[in-house]
Amino acid sequence: MPELPEVEIVKQSLKKSITGKIIEDILIKNRNLRFKIPKNLKKNIIKKKIKTIDRFSKYLILKFEDKSNLMIHLGMSGTIHLVSKLKKNYSITNTSFYHSPTLPKKHNHVEMKIDKFKLIYNDPRRFGYFSYFKNNQLLQSKLKKYGPEPFDRLFNKNYIFNYFKNKKKNIKNFLIDQNFVSGIGNIYASEILFLCKILPFKQVKLLSLSDCQKISYFTRLVLRKAIKKGGSSIRDFKNVSGAQGSFQKNFNVYQRENKDCLKYRCKGRISKKFISKRSSFFCNLCQK
DNA sequence: AAGAGGCCCTGATAGC
């Protein structure tokens, strides 16, 4: 579930709390994530100073002063919690649907002691992973195989239109294809196509240049809005115990099967269909 | 090369 906006929120929160701090200790309780956490991870990052924290697509990147990098992918159920010595169970992040007001008891696989915080990586499904890169070149070579980020200037109507030429696959599958564009997952893909008024099964070679313009525009709009809402939900979360994330309140189509279309004056109904075994939501009337 | 589908995993939920 963590898509680009959720990871961005995690990044922003971590940046505020642990930039410039040193990883004093690291405890790996369970190496068996999507990929095994390398045995020498502890040796590689212990005592290093966090210069800054970046994000590319759904990847969180801790950049150290010696130019090495720790990349964390949250998979589908990964969350990062910062427990402070001052306030107990002070959680800085969660990813919309797996919201928990207290620190989870199970599946805390990695713990790091950083300044006055204990950073905890929790991941019930273990689809997330950690990778270490000795230098920026190695990191870049890993990242360059992915498509541009939605906020990158490269993700424009011409790029999209050219990419789609002669392609037979449907638009929904391309939006979640990280080689085409990085950071969109199953939820936002449906939301983006709703705003574009394009049906998810539409073959991309049939899309016009103006459709491609819409895809570029609404992709940015949806993600930007989600980042804003997520940010505010995080703020609420610090104070209100058990508060819900606020993303889902803004969904137009996702998980709204059989409900009325929210577009002004549209009499349509939201349908759910599986495309390549992934749920896709759309209005049966205003999306063409 | 492009596209389809399998698989990894746990927890929530539904149905009997």
Next chain:
DNA sequence: TGCTATCAGGGCCTCT
């Protein structure tokens, strides 16, 4: 109450 089945989804992998 307890069992089994189904679904949720990111991304790497294999097969055609």
